Amino acid sequence: MLQVFIPSLMRKLTNDKHIVEINASSITELINKLDKEYPGMKQQLTEGNLIKDGLSVVINDEISNNPLLEHLEDGFEIHFVPTIGGGTF
Amino acid sequence: MATVKKDYKVIGSRPVRHDGVDKVTGKAIYSADFSISDLLHGKVLRSPIAHGIIKKIDTSKAEKLPGVRAIVTSKDFIGSSDKNIETAEDRNEGETTRLKYLRDNVLASDKLLYIGQPVAAVAATSSHIAEEAISLIELEYETLEPVLNTTQGLSSKSIIHQELETKELGTKVPGKTNLAEHIQHKLGDPEEAFKHAEIIVERELTTETVHQGYIEPHAATASWSKDGRITVWCSTQGAFPARDTTADILGVPISQVKVVPLEIGGGFGGKIPVYLEPVAALLSRASGHPVKLVMSRKEVFECTGPTPGTLMRVKIGADKSGKFIAAQAHLEFEAGAFPGSPVAAGSYCVFAAYDIPNVLIDGYDVIVNKAKTAAYRAPGATMAAFATETVIDEVAEKLQMDPAEIRLINTAKKGTRRADGPVYPTIGCEEVIKTIKDSEHYNSPITEPHVGRGIAIGYWFNVGLESACTISLSKNGTINLVEGSTDIGGTRTSIAMQAAEVLGLLPEDVIPSVVDTDSIGFTSVTGGSRTTYATGWAAYEAAIDVKNQMISKVAGIWSIDADNVEFEDGVFFSKQDTELKMTFKELAAKSGAPIVGRGSVSKGGMGAGGGSFAGAICDVKIDPETGKTTVLRFTCVQDAGKAIYPSFVEGQMQGGSVQGIGWALNEEYFMTDDGRMTNSSLLDYRMPTSLDLPMIDTIIVEVPSDGHPYGVRGVGEANIVSPPAAVANAIYNATGVRQSSLPMNPASITKGIQDHRSDILNSMNC
Numbered sequence: 069m070l071q072v073f074i075p076s077l078m079r080k081l082t083n084d085k086h087i088v089e090i091n092a093s094s095i096t097e098l099i100n101k102l103d104k105e106y107p108g109m110k111q112q113l114t115e116g117n118l119i120k121d122g123l124s125v126v127i128n129d130e131i132s133n134n135p136l137l138e139h140l141e142d143g144f145e146i147h148f149v150p151t152i153g154g155g156t157f
Numbered sequence: 158m159a160t161v162k163k164d165y166k167v168i169g170s171r172p173v174r175h176d177g178v179d180k181v182t183g184k185a186i187y188s189a190d191f192s193i194s195d196l197l198h199g200k201v202l203r204s205p206i207a208h209g210i211i212k213k214i215d216t217s218k219a220e221k222l223p224g225v226r227a228i229v230t231s232k233d234f235i236g237s238s239d240k241n242i243e244t245a246e247d248r249n250e251g252e253t254t255r256l257k258y259l260r261d262n263v264l265a266s267d268k269l270l271y272i273g274q275p276v277a278a279v280a281a282t283s284s285h286i287a288e289e290a291i292s293l294i295e296l297e298y299e300t301l302e303p304v305l306n307t308t309q310g311l312s313s314k315s316i317i318h319q320e321l322e323t324k325e326l327g328t329k330v331p332g333k334t335n336l337a338e339h340i341q342h343k344l345g346d347p348e349e350a351f352k353h354a355e356i357i358v359e360r361e362l363t364t365e366t367v368h369q370g371y372i373e374p375h376a377a378t379a380s381w382s383k384d385g386r387i388t389v390w391c392s393t394q395g396a397f398p399a400r401d402t403t404a405d406i407l408g409v410p411i412s413q414v415k416v417v418p419l420e421i422g423g424g425f426g427g428k429i430p431v432y433l434e435p436v437a438a439l440l441s442r443a444s445g446h447p448v449k450l451v452m453s454r455k456e457v458f459e460c461t462g463p464t465p466g467t468l469m470r471v472k473i474g475a476d477k478s479g480k481f482i483a484a485q486a487h488l489e490f491e492a493g494a495f496p497g498s499p500v501a502a503g504s505y506c507v508f509a510a511y512d513i514p515n516v517l518i519d520g521y522d523v524i525v526n527k528a529k530t531a532a533y534r535a536p537g538a539t540m541a542a543f544a545t546e547t548v549i550d551e552v553a554e555k556l557q558m559d560p561a562e563i564r565l566i567n568t569a570k571k572g573t574r575r576a577d578g579p580v581y582p583t584i585g586c587e588e589v590i591k592t593i594k595d596s597e598h599y600n601s602p603i604t605e606p607h608v609g610r611g612i613a614i615g616y617w618f619n620v621g622l623e624s625a626c627t628i629s630l631s632k633n634g635t636i637n638l639v640e641g642s643t644d645i646g647g648t649r650t651s652i653a654m655q656a657a658e659v660l661g662l663l664p665e666d667v668i669p670s671v672v673d674t675d676s677i678g679f680t681s682v683t684g685g686s687r688t689t690y691a692t693g694w695a696a697y698e699a700a701i702d703v704k705n706q707m708i709s710k711v712a713g714i715w716s717i718d719a720d721n722v723e724f725e726d727g728v729f730f731s732k733q734d735t736e737l738k739m740t741f742k743e744l745a746a747k748s749g750a751p752i753v754g755r756g757s758v759s760k761g762g763m764g765a766g767g768g769s770f771a772g773a774i775c776d777v778k779i780d781p782e783t784g785k786t787t788v789l790r791f792t793c794v795q796d797a798g799k800a801i802y803p804s805f806v807e808g809q810m811q812g813g814s815v816q817g818i819g820w821a822l823n824e825e826y827f828m829t830d831d832g833r834m835t836n837s838s839l840l841d842y843r844m845p846t847s848l849d850l851p852m853i854d855t856i857i858v859e860v861p862s863d864g865h866p867y868g869v870r871g872v873g874e875a876n877i878v879s880p881p882a883a884v885a886n887a888i889y890n891a892t893g894v895r896q897s898s899l900p901m902n903p904a905s906i907t908k909g910i911q912d913h914r915s916d917i918l919n920s921m922n923c
Contacts, residue, residue: 073578076343077325112328120327122338124762129579131762133622147578150326150340152501152763 070098070140073147081106095125095135098146113148124151166726167657168867171804172664174650176420185420188376188392189451196378197226197280199440199450200287201433202294203460204269204276207303207526207832208317211267211296214277219293224286227443228294229436230277231266234408254320258495259406262529263435269298270317270494271528272833273460275432280440280448303526303832307468307489310335310523317494317524324496337496338522340504342576345515350483354474358551361470362544364881364899365825366491368463369533370816370844373422374454375461379437380447385409387441389434390417394424394643395682399431400674406435417673418643425816426532429682430462458837462531463826464540465491465498471507471544479556479563483515484508488541490522493529498522502618503537505577505763506878507545509616510586510770511567516576526832532684534813535617535874539820539881543899546613546882551895560612560886561594579764585796585860585870586770590614592858593772598792608778608789611886615878618768619871620685621760624692625678628656628699628754634742636662636703638669641680642692646809646873648683651801655693655867659700661727661741678757686769686871689801690862691760697866698756706752711744766862771795771875773814773883779891781910784903786822786888791880792854798862798870810876811853817880819845825900 069089074082082088088105092098096117103110114120118136125135126147132138140146179185216228260266265276277294281287302315310317313335322329324338351357377391387409393399396418404411421428433450440448452460467490474483486507490498504520533539553563568587574580593599593612603610629637638653653667680692704724711729712719721732729744731737745752760766776790793810800806823843827836836842861868885896894909 075326075578076341077339112326115327122324122327126577126579126764129582129767130621130764133759133762145579148326149342149577150338150501150504152499152505 069142071145072098072102073145075148078109078112081108081112093140095138095140098140122151124149165658166661167654167664168799168801169803171802172650172654174647175653175669176644176647176649180420187373187422188390188419189374191378191390191419191449193378193380193447195446197282197440197444197446197448198284198287199278199280199437199448200284200291201275201436201450202277202291202296204265204272204274206269206298206300207272207305208301208315209269209298210301211265211269211298213295213297215295216277218295219279219290222286222290222293224282225279225290226282226446227280227440228277228290229264229439229443231260231264233439233443234260234264234406256405259402262495263406263432271526273456273528274494275436275460278436278440278450280444280446304335305525305527305828305832306466307491307521307523307525310525311489311521317526321496321524335524336521337492337524340501340520342504342516342518344574344576347483347485347515347517350515351474354482355477356552356555357472357474358548358555359470359472360544360548360551360897361468362547362897363469364467364540364543366463366466366527367533367820367824368458368826368842369425369427371423371425371427374452374457375428375432376449376451377433377437378447378449379434379441381438381442385413387414387438388417389414389438390419391434392421392428393418394421394428394645394684396643396674397641397679398429398682399434402431403434403438406431407438415673415675418671421643421645424645425534426536426684427461429684430531432461454839455837458842459834460528462493462529464533464536465493465530467491467540469540469544471548473548473552475552475556479553479558479566481511481513481567484513485516486518486541486544488518488520490520490537491525491527491530492522493525493527495529496522496524498530499532499537501537503541505618506538506616507541508576509618510564510569510614512569512573513567518576534816534877535615538615538617538878539817542613542615542878543881543885546879547885547895550611550886550889561590561599564614565590565594582767582863583860584767584770585858586614586616588858588860589770589772589794589796592794592856593774596774596792596794596856598774598790598854603776605778607781607891608776609887609889609891610774610776611883611888611890612772612774613879613882613886614770614772615875616768616770617686617875617878618763619690619765620687620762621691621765622681622685622687622762623759624680624695625757626652626692626695626699627677628703630703630745630752632746634745635666635668636660638667638696639672639677640669640692640696641677642671642688643683644671645683647802647805648688648692651689651805652693652696654801656696656700659697659704661724686873686875687765688871690766690865690869690871691758693801693869694760694865695756695758698758699754702756703752703754706754707744710747710749710752711739714747766798766865766870769796769798769870769872769875771810771879773879775880775883775887777884777887777891779888779906781892784907784910786901786906788818788850788884790851791818792856793876794856794858795872795876796858796860796870797872798865799859799868800857801867801869803857806857806872807855809872810855813874813876814853814880815845815850817877818850818884821881821884821899821901823900823902
């Protein structure tokens, strides 16, 4: 199972649950399953088939450059965090 | 341990740097030095007001001036006859807005958003004619009320961007606003935890706008050929991001733009955005000549991105033992005229050095009528640490604890969960604090009056991102290393050393070149403390590739299986036949297909390798009459993972410390009520010089990062994070007065001392 950490600003969709456990091998599968269990998550996280602009995906302890291409394994932690602007556009 | 082996031959040595001779003899070519035949010179007309609506831009008089060859405004971006140019309508809503902001920051279209915003540009046969032409352009506008800080931005009815809506995790909150983004991180239950705290300290702190202060002003030359190819020569921290942004702004494919990075005289984050490149390109297209634009120092200060002014409230609750049980931060950062302050980074870093189970962090990115902020060395982290480390010092004082001890018992370690969620891999925070606590400096006595000592800890998460390198083997056994990372701090050498170590070569056997965007694979910015880490990793991979190709070659010569060949200390040998040996140079001289090694890496975003922690110990002496602060002694301690080139690591530590001390004591934009900077020269914008400071002592800590072949951690940024807080804590210990605003200049220190004396007298009278 993956441990999905729900950002505080999205916890209204998970009845204030901080961590959700889901079985998935890709971020796309994960988001679809998350949306099935907690409707609205897909709309919050994606635009088209891509992760929404302004959001980054952390897999374990590092932000992924290509989250949709990552293979997820049992026990991984997934976080959705705001993208770092860092003072650039 | 993440290291390949510990008995390195090259890693950890201090060779002559590859770019040294050209730089000290003045032969290195910087962007303002660049010249090309038929070159025209450009100047930019800039907004005289902080907020207004453009009514008319009349260029007719300027066009008639002899020597003027082209004038461009924002209208030249859109509606071009060039079939390759996309219009904003081709893109989705988010992209359209982003593109408009990008374009408006280099040539305003409908509104004037800050003093200094470019409005029009001229190309002429001389810079004097271009300047005269600029004065002939008539700009008509309607003035609006300016918004100049976050308090005004969040309360004002003067909305800067009518289309702006607040973003929360990529989702828009309807309603007109100057709040571009709200960020929140929550861990545990801080509200409940604060109820159980033995002691709570909460303070409001502010910082002013500060510039990176790089010595080389921005300059760019562009040539738009008849075949549509655009070549740009410029000073940039990232040739590829500069190419991509320039192409975006011009609406052309990236394949149509080539960026040639020239030597760079400092950037510190400020040379990541593009300002002049697209304008020079437009002028070149309009005139048919290459066009060069060079900023004055005044333009650098007023028109490029500084780091923002901030308003922060930090609250920390601790139990009797000094363990932090809850923390809360409210961070308001000025974005400048367009969204994108470093508040997200500040939110990540604000409590990053500590293991706190209950945390709430709210960050606010607020649009104001100032130049769009840019990155500045650990963007956002320095302000956040000023707030946190000042509050921690007060918690320690109230609990009568040693400032280093309270940090040590709360230190973040491998496995600590940060407020934004992820847990740390191997990090060196605890080792940095222990080094401070055990240092001779920290344990030396203070005997003089009005002298105080302060410490602070800082974190920068570092990034990985993409890098590419190629290595070509020459017949004399040297290698040509081609890379895409522009070299700001000597990274040619620190990258070359990582390749040399693999191949058993000396650093001088490596000839490194930083090349243009047509000549190497995509390489991200020299920023985020990533270059020695990620581009060094790519060089390591390319060297491994060369080594493997050479093993195959020698195995062929000896007619043995490649698996039976070993390479050590510059010699290839057979595992089975000790007579079969050949040196690297001997093998290089053998004919055959040229050997070209390739390394390309993508090493994640934020948190690459666990980031780097640094700390500072600062002794100051205060003149109680004038408020003048003299820094008597300063020590920077930083975890470098593995110091590839210790002199460069020490140089980064010293440079970051000096910038942090300047930020602490003197540097600020003096702004009038109508949004005009009044100290836009190096005479009036007071950065510290070598005469102002003692030698900065350095202690390198080495806790190798997980994953990297040599355990490298980027060291470019974490060293600036703690100095302002360390100086503030030292000033408190010298004066008994807490400072809550940067800079802590003589006037604010004197006022603090006077107010403190009045409070004591008043309490005595009572």
